[in-house]
Amino acid sequence: SQQGEEDPQALSIQEGENATMNCSYKTSINNLQWYRQNSGRGLVHLILIRSNEREKHSGRLRVTLDTSKKSSSLLITASRAADTASYFCATAYDRGSTLGRLYFGRGTQLTVWP
Amino acid sequence: DGGITQSPKYLFRKEGQNVTLSCEQNLNHDAMYWYRQDPGQGLRLIYYSQIVNDFQKGDIAEGYSVSREKKESFPLTVTSAQKNPTAFYLCASSPGTGSHQPQHFGDGTRLSIL
Secondary structure, three states: OOOOEEEOOEEEEEOOOOEEEEEEOOOOOOEEEEEEEOOOOOEEEEEEEEOOOOEEEEOOEEEEEEOOOOEEEEEEOOOOHHHOEEEEEEEEOOOHHHOOOOEEOOOEEEEEEO | OOOEEEEOOEEEEOOOOOEEEEEEEOOOOOEEEEEEEOOOOOEEEEEEEEEOOEEEEOOOOOOEEEOOOEOOEOOEEEOOOOOOOOEEEEEEEEOOOOOOOOOEEOOOEEEEEO
16 A cells, blocks of 8 residues: 555644654655644645655654655644644655655544643 | 635435535646545545646546546536445645645535435
């Protein structure tokens, strides 16, 4: 399968704590993207990391990529109740029939309690 | 404001009926996508289009059809051949065919069987 797999499936924390979600994949990628989905809404792009990058930051988000282990992690620091959502990783390959496609995992459901 | 508009938000289908889900974007994006999301699962690609008058099947195209007559519009028809259509349907677009660019999503259509 070309889709990523997130871990854990569900994560419950208190406001102010950090949240870490992981994504593993099986074949070589061109880039990996993280998306957020609030309940009943569409996905919103958070951050993209290319295969030749190891770490990227955007506000309270930090993404790492380890291509040797075929894994990525998304860290949300100082979480807030408004961060409650599902988080998905999506992998991109850009080769042949996979050009332009993204393969989404099943997501991690994050709940942040006030 | 630029974005993607999906309509209707909720749709009910009777047995043997075809229904069409609308997706319109004013982002001037070349590529458009249709995904299906079932509870506890990630997004599965139904169809995608990289340019007007052209589209490709995704992983679960059976029972669905699309057209791409205009750049801004990519309607999805759920035919009577789709025996289990109850799901959340998401439309997305991206500027070009390369997956380096993030996908922008609409807020979805929830389809149920009467």
